Amino acid sequence: MVAVVDWAVIVASLAYAAWALVAVVRNQAPREPYVIGAGVVELLILIQVVVAIVLMIVDGTPDETATFIGYLLMNLLIVPLGLFWALAEKSRWGTSVLVVAALVVPVLVVRMQQIWDAGAA
Numbered sequence: 001m002v003a004v005v006d007w008a009v010i011v012a013s014l015a016y017a018a019w020a021l022v023a024v025v026r027n028q029a030p031r032e033p034y035v036i037g038a039g040v041v042e043l044l045i046l047i048q049v050v051v052a053i054v055l056m057i058v059d060g061t062p063d064e065t066a067t068f069i070g071y072l073l074m075n076l077l078i079v080p081l082g083l084f085w086a087l088a089e090k091s092r093w094g095t096s097v098l099v100v101a102a103l104v105v106p107v108l109v110v111r112m113q114q115i116w117d118a119g120a121a
Contacts (some may be wrong), residue, residue, distance in 0.1 A: 001116045005051050009044045013079075016041050017102035023095045029085045030095050038083045041102065048109070049076055051080075054075060058085030075108040119120040 016037045023034070049072055062068045082101025086094040 013102045013105035020098040027092045029090050042079045056090050062115050068115045071112045
């Protein structure tokens with residue numbers, strides 16, 4: 001996998017989680033700027049998915065292909081699902097869902113990188 005793309009996704013999702021955490025502490029419900037922030041993170045994840053698929057086609061697949069694809073799909077879905085849930089819950093707990101969803105993304109990216117690197121070894 002491409003480290004620059006991975007790091008961009010990790011940094012963006014952690015920044016988004018920190019931003020949403022500030023809103024939780026300030027007792028704010030999710031608003032429009034959080035939708036835009038989620039869109040930025042999701043765009044980076046989409047770029048990562050496309051890059052991963054191209055690399056799988058060109059360089060071959062990792063050893064645990066099914067697990068890798070599962071993490072890839074979950075990474076693609078976690079932010080929109082968290083955003084949907086957060087917008088349905090019009091309290092600070094809705095914003096808390098955004099924090100959790102954004103914190104799951106770096107974990108999935110690191111795990112995908114581990115699977116990819118294990119296949120290259």
